[in-house]
Amino acid sequence: MxxxxxxxxxxxxxxxxxxxxxxxxxxxxxxxxxxxxxxxxxxxxxxxxxxxxxxxxxxxxxxxxxxxxxxxxxxxxxAVSRSGRFSELLRSSGTRRLAIGAAVILALAFPYLFSSYQVNIMTTALIYVVLGLGLNIVVGLAGLLDLGYVAFYAVGAYSYALLNLHFGLSFWICLPIGAALAALFGILLGFPVLRLRGDYLAIVTLGFGEIIRLVLENWNDFSKGPSGIAGIPRPGIPGIEMSLNASSVFLYFLMIALALFTIMVVSRLRNSRIGRAWIALREDEIACQAMGVDKTKTKLTAFALGATWAGMGGVMFAAKTTFINPASFTFLESAIILSIVVLGGMGSIIGVIASAFILILLPEYLRAFSEYRMLIFGAVLVIMMVFRPQGLISNVRQTYRFKGLQENKEGD
Amino acid sequence: MDYFLELFLGGLTRGSIYALIALGYTMVYGIIELINFAHGEIYMIGAFTALIAASVLNIMGFGPVTILILAMVLAIVYSCAYGVTMEKIAYKPLRHSTRLAPLISAIGMSIFFQNYVLLAQTSDFLPFPSLLPELEILEPYAYIIRSSEVFIILTTFGVMVLLTLLIKFTRIGKAMRATAQDRTMAMLVGVDVNRVISMTFIIGSSMAAIGGVLIASHIGQINFYIGFIAGIKAFTAAVLGGIGSIPGAVLGSLVLGWTESFATGYISSDYEDVFAFGFLVLILIFRPAGLLGKATTQKV
Incomplete structure (x- = not known):
């Protein structure tokens, strides 16, 4: 020193x-x-x-x-043993249970402890948790660099807004429709890019995101153009009138439920047959095909399942803000979601959740320096990458330990 | 016919500017396989430096030609300085990490530079002085081509020729080609790879600065956000031509420029960027490695 x-x-x-x-x-x-x-x-x-x-x-x-x-x-x-001990701590079931318990209590008590402003911020952060986990399927697990993820988010948001505007469909019907439409767009994007690799994929997905945004911006008859759609209803329970405050708390709990659902599904997916196929595809495409994994199907499911979460996040976003316009779906959003995945540690679920909270709450609480917050955000991205490129929590590769084998070795 | 010619030359101008930026992308990619997202910001900083220099020199009472030359030189110097500093801070420490880490770092740098200029200067559009002189010979053709367009096309052509000479015939050019082919092998035969990488950033940044000054004085206004759009377009052009390939970047840029120019001229001006990206997707479906990119078959 x-x-x-x-x-x-x-x-x-x-x-x-x-x-x-x-x-x-x-x-x-x-x-x-x-x-x-x-x-x-x-x-x-x-x-x-x-x-x-x-x-x-x-x-x-x-x-x-x-x-x-x-x-x-x-x-x-x-340094090695320190990080080792830290992840050991994370993995030990006692601390884990304690941490999860504390998080659950905090999450449930949150709306009663803090103002509705804070609750709204938390809802936003939870939306990004869902988005981050969704993109994590595409980028973290399947290794397909997607720079246009925000397109699916836009599809979800606009499908709720437009279906509600024209047909008066409620939030509960639109949530699955938004998710399905986003998945459909995921497949639609997936088909032409199946043959592309790495950086070609990146620019095409980026272009796709921009195309969706520009169409929304210019096709006035369809999407009302840059002025956007206002007056989107918040979700409610049929038959119960809710005040503004109550409905934002309701939305918060809804978002918690969706986030938990996402976490459950994504973690189950990761250890499933298709999840292992994604990871294999990420590691080596050719070896993966040689092992009998259908490349087309695997890639398309990654795009579709990744997009599904963005669609749901989009519906939630439209319901939360009650107003959407194409300006909410710029490339910067895609970049922020990608940063969440990479900063969290690609493929790691806890890491993605943690970094979504950090990256979304950091600029919110930096509002005191509101002018400088994007400057700081950019600098934090660079500094994080320079000093901890593997992300907050590096994804531990699943390994099998054969106890018998080790004992044998020691016996030798 | 006049309309066609006007669109053709407009597309050529556009394509030339894209080419000046796209070359920086493609060269950096060829050498360190990094999509340098902040490259567009270097171009923006070049344009801002030129604007500031031109205004200060104008107040000090210099003539227009001196202003043009000095502003251009300062823009190039500062763009290079920013490019090299960025490489040292944001990319060099990441050279051996995962593939996505430098990309995130580049996105961070891009956001940082935009906000740095936004805070230190202004968020408004600033009028950019038309530094390029008016050519009287072109007076009768003013409805087809402006003299600034002629300057842009000619300068780009000159820069391309210089770049080709540099890469084909100089020592550093040879070192660059070697590094692009195989970095480890180049190191083994004694190429100073760090120097080559710095040099690549310098060349790329100076071309971006030239592009920045030219387009700013052609359009007549700049703000902190111009770099982002131009960067994305130039990146599209580089991929269209086959990223990593220098002639590919030029061809891709021209094709993109013409696509945009003709599509906006004959179809609709609202969907300019949609045509650009749609065309890219179309080309990549049929040629997944870009127009001039080599389709690499992976050996097992």
Whole structure:
């Protein structure tokens, strides 16, 4: 630690500070007003950048060193055992039961402890939990990089909004319809991209997401265009009148139920025949086909099942906000959902849940610095990836341990 | 016929700008297999630097030609500086991690840069001075082509020729080709891979900056968000041509430019981007590796 304050390190940081002062000079220091042709010089920003870069570069090097210890030193056993102990703790059934119990109590008591504003934020976070788990099927398990996941979310939201507007269908009928339509779109997208690999897949899915959004934006007769659809009813129980507050609490519990359902289904799916086929497909397509897995069917089910959750999330979203327009379904949403999956640790369910809460609640509670929240969000993505690329909770590969075998070895 | 010619030249202009950005994507992809999502932001920063430089120089009383040259040079210098810094911070530490980690890092960088410019400058559209001079010879044809379009097409052509020469005949070009083929092998025969990667970012960023300045003075206004759209389009173009292939990126860009130009001219202007992406999907169904991409058969 102390070696970081040697003269050499200070020199490095000074150089870094100078570099960043140079780098940020035109954009941070000068502000022009081309209409009145005046220039504003903001020298105080230069001092801020210099000081900030100076200190941050110490931290940066320190943490980078911490993450990748120099090869001359003995391997960082402490770090290994620490993370080992942590996941051990996660896996031990006692702590697990305790944690789940605490989470359930907190979740049930939440609407009675906090304001309806907080409840709404939590509902949003839960929607993203469902979205994250859905995308986790496509990206985390099946290894298909989907950058247009928001399209299915839009399909769900618009199917509720439009069916309700034109035919007066209720939320309860629209939830399965939205999910089914999203699944259908999943298959529709799946067919042309079956042959594509990796990054080609990424751009086509991105394009698909943009096409859906642009059609919604421009096809005024169908979707009311950019002005969107307002007055979507909140879900209720037939025969019971609910106040605004009560219905948002109801929605919250509904969302908890949906999230639990998703968690259950996704975790069952992962250990099922099709789930193992997805993982095999992710690891090696050719070997997987050689083992008799139907590639077409497996990929299409991944797209369809992934999209289903987005459809349901979309219906919930429309019901929660009561107003939707195409601006809610931009690429940024897809990027946020993908970040949830990757930050959580691909394929890990607990990780995805945790990172959905972090990524959605972080910007919400950063509203105090509302101007800076997206800046911080971007920086957090980069920093997380640099220092913990495997995500919050790295997915432990399922292994079989043969007790007898180990004993034999020790006997030798 | 005039209308056709106008659309053709408009598409060529568009395609040229896409090509300048798409080359950065495709070169970075060819060398480190990373979709550099923040590349569009580099282009945006280039345009902003040029705008700021041009305004300051204008107030200091320089002539238009000096302003054009100095603004262009500063835009290139700063875009390169940002490109290289970004690589060192966000991609280099991730070189040996999973495939998706650098992509998320790039998306993070893109969001960061957009908001950085938004906060440090403004969210409004800023008028961009038309730095490119008007050509009098073109006066009679003004209804078909503007002189800024001629500048864009000619500059792009020049840059392409320079790039081809650089990659074909210089030492660093050879090193780049070697690294793109097989990074480990290139390292073994003594290529400084880190330098090659930095160099790739420098070349890609400077082309993006040139594109940024040209298109900004052609359209006449910029804001912090221009990089995102242009980046997505250029990425589409790079994939259309076959990502990793340099002639492919140029061809893909031109095809995309013409598709957009003709589709908006003859069919409907509302669905410009839908045509672009729809065309991409169509091409990829029939040629899954892009127009000029090599279909690699995997050996077992």
């Amino acid at each position: 102390w070696k970081f304050f040697s003269l050499d390190e200070i020199k490095k940081s000074l150089l870094m500070a100078l570099w960043f002062i140079f780098l940020t000079f035109p954009i941070m220091v000068i502000r022009v007003n081309p209409i009145y042709n005046v220039v504003e010089w903001r020298w105080q920003n230069m001092a801020l950048v210099g000081a900030g870069a100076f200190f941050l570069s110490f931290l940066w090097r320190y943490f980078l060193e911490y993450k990748n210890p120099a090869p001359s030193k003995p391997a960082d056993d402490a």
